[in-house]
Amino acid sequence: MPEAHGMHEMHKVHGTGAVHETREAAAVHDTREPGTREPDPCVIALDVGGTGMKGALLDRDLRPLATLRRPTPRDAGPDAVVDAIAATLELLSRRAGEQGVTVLRAGVVVPGIVDEERARAVFSANLGWRDLPMRALLEQRCGLPVTLGHDVRACGSAEAELGAARGARDVLFVAIGTGIAAAVISDGRPVRAGGHAGELGHLVVEPDGAPCGCGARGCLETVASAAAVAGAFTARSGRSVDGADQVAALLALGDPNAEAVWRRATEALADALAIATTLLAPELIVLGGGLAEAGELLLTPVRAALAERLTFQRQPAVVRAALGDEAGCLGAGLHAWHALTDATLPRELTGGATR
Numbered sequence: 137m138p139e140a141h142g143m144h145e146m147h148k149v150h151g152t153g154a155v156h157e158t159r160e161a162a163a164v165h166d167t168r169e170p171g172t173r174e175p176d177p178c179v180i181a182l183d184v185g186g187t188g189m190k191g192a193l194l195d196r197d198l199r200p201l202a203t204l205r206r207p208t209p210r211d212a213g214p215d216a217v218v219d220a221i222a223a224t225l226e227l228l229s230r231r232a233g234e235q236g237v238t239v240l241r242a243g244v245v246v247p248g249i250v251d252e253e254r255a256r257a258v259f260s261a262n263l264g265w266r267d268l269p270m271r272a273l274l275e276q277r278c279g280l281p282v283t284l285g286h287d288v289r290a291c292g293s294a295e296a297e298l299g300a301a302r303g304a305r306d307v308l309f310v311a312i313g314t315g316i317a318a319a320v321i322s323d324g325r326p327v328r329a330g331g332h333a334g335e336l337g338h339l340v341v342e343p344d345g346a347p348c349g350c351g352a353r354g355c356l357e358t359v360a361s362a363a364a365v366a367g368a369f370t371a372r373s374g375r376s377v378d379g380a381d382q383v384a385a386l387l388a389l390g391d392p393n394a395e396a397v398w399r400r401a402t403e404a405l406a407d408a409l410a411i412a413t414t415l416l417a418p419e420l421i422v423l424g425g426g427l428a429e430a431g432e433l434l435l436t437p438v439r440a441a442l443a444e445r446l447t448f449q450r451q452p453a454v455v456r457a458a459l460g461d462e463a464g465c466l467g468a469g470l471h472a473w474h475a476l477t478d479a480t481l482p483r484e485l486t487g488g489a490t491r
C-alpha cells in the first residue's frame with residue numbers, strides 16, 4: 137500500500153541517513169495568502185533502487201511537498217519494474233494535483249549503466265533491463281517530460297550541490313552498499329562517458345580473489361561492499377549477521393573476526409582510492425552508502441591507509457556523505473530542475489552536464 141508522507145526537509149536530514157517518516161497523510165504547510173493562490177511549481181523526483189523506490193514532490197528549493205516509498209517489484213521482471221515506475225510517477229502526479237501543485241517535470245534515477253545523453257537504461261544486473269529507452273517509455277506512459285539519470289551520479293550531484301562536497305570542484309563520491317560504485321566530478325562537471333564511468337567497485341584489488349558478478353575475480357566489490365563484509369565475517373566466524381552494520385558494532389566491541397574483516401575491507405578500499413586519486417586527484421572523497429553509516433570506524437582507517445599509499449599526490453580529504461539515503465531522490469530532483477533551467481541556456485554554458 138503506497139503512502140505519501142508529509143515530512144521534513146530531506147536535505148537537512150544529515151548524519152544518520154535515516155529519514156524519520158510518519159504515518160500521517162501528506163500535510164503541506166501552505167504559507168501563501170488565502171485567495172491569492174497560484175499553483176506552485178514542483179518536480180517529481182524518483183530514486184529507483186534494487187529493493188525499493190523513493191519518490192518525492194520537490195519544490196524549487198528541493199523541499200519535499202510529499203514523499204512516497206514503494207517496493208521495487210524486481211522479481212516480477214523488468215517490464216513490471218517499468219510499470220511500477222510509471223505508476224509511481226502517476227501517483228505522485230495525482231498527489232500534486234490534490235495539493236494544487238503544478239508538476240513541471242520528473243527526474244528519475246535508476247541503477248546500472250545509464251546513458252543520460254541518450255536517456256536509455258543500458259544495463260542493470262539487478263533489475264534485468266538491457267538498453268531500454270526508459271525516458272521515452274515513461275514519457276509515453278505519464279505524459280510528463282522526464283529526465284533520466286544514474287542513481288550514484290545523482291547522489292554525487294546532490295552531495296556536490298547540497299551536501300558534503302559543496303563548493304568542491306574535484307570530487308569522488310563512493311557509494312558502498314550491496315555493491316560499490318562511484319560518481320566522478322572533475323573540474324566541476326560530472327564524468328559520465330556514456331554511462332560507463334565510475335565503476336570503482338570493479339577495480340581488481342585481489343588478483344585470483346573471489347569471483348565477482350561482473351565476471352572478473354577479486355574486484356573491490358567482492359571485498360569491501362557492505363554485503364562482502366557481512367559475508368566475510370560469517371565465513372570467518374561461523375556467525376551469521378544481518379548486515380555490515382552488525383560487523384561494525386562488533387568491531388567497536390573489539391571482536392577479532394570483525395577487526396580482521398574490517399581491516400581487509402578498508403585496506404582494499406584504500407588501494408582503490410589510491411588509484412582513483414592518482415588518476416583524478418579529487419580534493420575530496422565522499423563515502424556514502426550503507427557501509428559509511430559506520431562513520432569514523434570506516435573513515436579513520438581508510439584515511440590512514442590512503443595516506444600510507446600516496447607519496448607525491450594531492451592528499452584528498454575523506455569525509456562521510458551528508459545526505460544519507462535521500463541523496464538519490466534529491467539528485468533526481470536536481471536533475472529535473474536543472475533540465476528546466478538549462479533548456480533556456482545555450483548548451484555550451486551548461487555542458488549538458490545535468491541532463
Ligand SMILES: [Zn+2]
Pocket residue numbers: 337338348349350351352353355357
Ligand atoms: Zn567485478
